[in-house]
Amino acid sequence: MATPSKRNKKNKTTKQYGIEELKTLGNELLSSTSKINNLPILLTVVSPSSPPHHILESLLSLHAFFLTQLPQLPSSTATASASDDGDQSKFIYLTWLRSKFDEFLKSLIDVLVSDKFDETLKEVVLDTLMEFVKVANGGTFHSSLYNRILRSIIHSTGPAEFLIDLLTSKYFKYIDVRYFTFISLEKLARNLEGKDVSDDKTASADGTDESQLCSNIESVIHNMYYTISHVPPPEKSDDTSDFEMWSVSDADDKQLKSKKRNNNVLSATRLAKKMKLKFTKAWIAYLRLPLPLDVYKEVLVNLHQAVFPHLSNPIMLCDFLTRSYDVGGVVSVMALNSLFVLMMEHGLEYPNFYEKLYALLVPSIFMAKHRARFFELLDSCLKSNLLPAYLAASFAKKLSRLSLLVPPFGVWVITSLVHNILRRHPSVNCLVHREDFDEDSGHKTDEVNASNLDNPQTGATACQKSGIDHFNIDESDPMKSGAMRSSLWEIDTARHHYCPPVSRSALSLETDLTVRGKTCDVNVGDVSAASYATILGSEITRRVKQVPLAFYKTTPSSLFSENDFAGWTFKCEETSEINESNENAAKDLLDLEHSAKRQRIGCQ
Incomplete structure (x- = not known):
């Protein structure tokens, strides 16, 4: 852990250099090995606390420097085995460079998942990391580094859709990227399965707190679904040239083309089978997770179209679909589609299928969102x-x-x-x-x-x-x-x-x-x-041939005639009695007035 004096010195070093000074330090580092002390200075700038322009300037210089040094850098777990002092000192120097490179990768990942920077800088950082994935493992795909990148994106607290969209548009077209994406998603799903991520206080491999990365398991599952649903499914091809690789160098590319005539069909078929196997394992592991309701519904709606045709054996999802069908309500309606496909096309036997289907016939089903597909399946069943x-x-x-x-x-x-x-x-x-x-x-x-x-x-x-x-x-x-x-x-x-x-x-x-x-x-x-x-x-x-009209021989005197309500009477006895009493009272009042008039006339 850094002491306060060293931390203050680091902040002071970061602030005292502007863009021009950082550019000069980078040029000196690239031009002469005697300026190797500029490397730690540039590394301190690549941090979420630095301004974006400073990060970009340091990143470009460090990227160019490490690309030239990567072929001779030892692995992170290598040990010194040389006997003479010259080789020993060189190994120590290369080991120090390796530690700085690992520090640079960690800083890049922190900047990538930070919420402080705009999309332009994040795109540059992602391209840099993917370039290291391509060349940092001796010309082969650096699967552990790619796993760290994908894991950090999925476990990020901020929105990860932009970064996943970048991977989709730029890198998911390469078959090796898709292959290791399925492997990484399977590992992430198995790590989340059967444990409460928020209670896990163990430290992860890269030194970060697991509880901080996975504080919200629902957001992690959402990001995983957004990733796995955007990875193109395995493709069927008889030609290996149709499978474009991200980590193949020019020499490897020529070697593959020279072997194309001999075992082209066999290698393409074998590669397609491996892709289908990894695709199946990734989806099976993901569907074992406690899916949120919105993700659950979306998975059930798209399962029969986006997943079934590319699985090695769709019957493997029968347990998931039968459990979903037993839930009831809208979830059962959505699971019916995929379950019906398994029964009709893959020979699944489900004895209580019609009893469950009969229980789904309730008035609320006629107002459901996916009622159209449900009624079509009901008619087919x-x-x-x-x-x-x-x-x-x-x-x-x-x-x-x-x-x-x-x-x-x-x-x-x-x-x-x-x-x-x-x-x-x-x-x-x-x-x-x-x-x-x-x-x-x-x-x-x-x-x-x-x-x-x-x-x-x-x-x-x-x-x-x-x-x-x-x-x-x-x-x-x-x-x-x-x-x-x-x-x-x-x-x-x-x-x-x-x-x-x-x-x-x-x-x-x-x-x-x-x-x-x-x-x-x-x-x-x-x-x-x-x-x-x-x-x-x-x-x-709709075109109406005849318009119904009503003709009356005489002008009607009421809204309804007596023939409209045969057998009905609207006469109220209480009303008739009230009317009769009112008429008698009016007659008595009139008689009183007449008698009063006679009395006045007699008096005159």
Whole structure:
């Protein structure tokens, strides 16, 4: 630890040099080895506490100096093995340079993740660090340095999107950068898995406090997802020349081109397999983390398109998706898409799939953000001819019951789904029209003897049984819902719905759907994303052939006629009594006035 006198001397040294002096010190360092003492001075300037212009000037000089010295610098863990004094002194000098180079790298990373500097300086610092990644390991990719850079970006307290975007636009096009990015992300995810980062007080490898770097685990997970989602997935190619490398030198490039004719296809295939393996391990490790809800939803939405096609074995995500499907609510709706892909394309067996799907049918699903994709998947899941009759009947009945509780565009979707269910499963067409049965006698209730109907008790029992619906909407098991003993009486209300598209779609159920040659399935995707705006727009643009008009032979004297409310009476007895009493009171008052007038006339 530096003493106060040394710290004051360092601050004084940093402040007493301007840009011109720093430029002079840099030129002297590059021109003569006798000016090696300028190196510590320039290193003190590369610090988050220095002005940006001073950092940039020192950085350029140090970058040029270390590029020429890197080929002869020993590793950080090397030990002296030379016997003579000349070699010993040279090794000590090179070891000192190596320590200064490590100090320079640490200062660059601190400046890179600092919130005090603008994007221009950060871009220069990142380019410098990536140049060292390219050449600092003897011409091969410096994976440990790149791991430190990526780890510092992801664990930074400030916004990391700009730096990740820089990596995406400049360096993620190189296959070796992508390869080691997946390796670094896997290591970071495994370090975060199963431990509370905020309680970890151990020091990291670069001397920084782990609790300070990872004080907010949610921001770390957000940055990791932003990084892994921006790395291009593994590509399929039969030519190694299609894979551009960041750390390959000119000599290595010529050597690769000379070997291209012999083992080109084999090396390209092997490289693609390795990339796919690292891609799979990185995603598996990341999905084990406690994802925040917003990241969780975004991962589930994009998983089947952005991740599944590039995994070595997509079945490895079955545990993650089944756990997500068991959560319920919106998370289950989002997990349904990927789980359906695993079942249809990769042979995943999930015994309770339809029970969970049946539980998702609630009124709130018709207002969800991703309801369009959900209804399309629901229609696809109910398409199989091997679906049991009780299961198809339960879905049809529950959907028809929900038509009484959802907005008009939801009823529009329900009628389309019920139409497809009835057409694909003729065994449940008995739900369309079913007369009530007396369970005790096995005869229809409308065939009960007239003598029984005259009996008040027997008549009351028959009327009660004629209104029974055996379907239990609160039952979670479709087998026990009683849908096969019910009917789709709720759909009949949609025929008289106030919304024209809903009533028109319900009319399609009046046709005989068992004749499959004359009917066809309704495309649920056309109506699954419907809303009040789409319904209003379709009605406004719809051409109307006939406009209903009302003609009256005589001018109406009231808003409603008596024929509009047959059997109704609007006469109130209390009102008539009040009016009669008011008329009697007015008559008595008038008689009093007349008698008073007669008395005045008699007196005169």
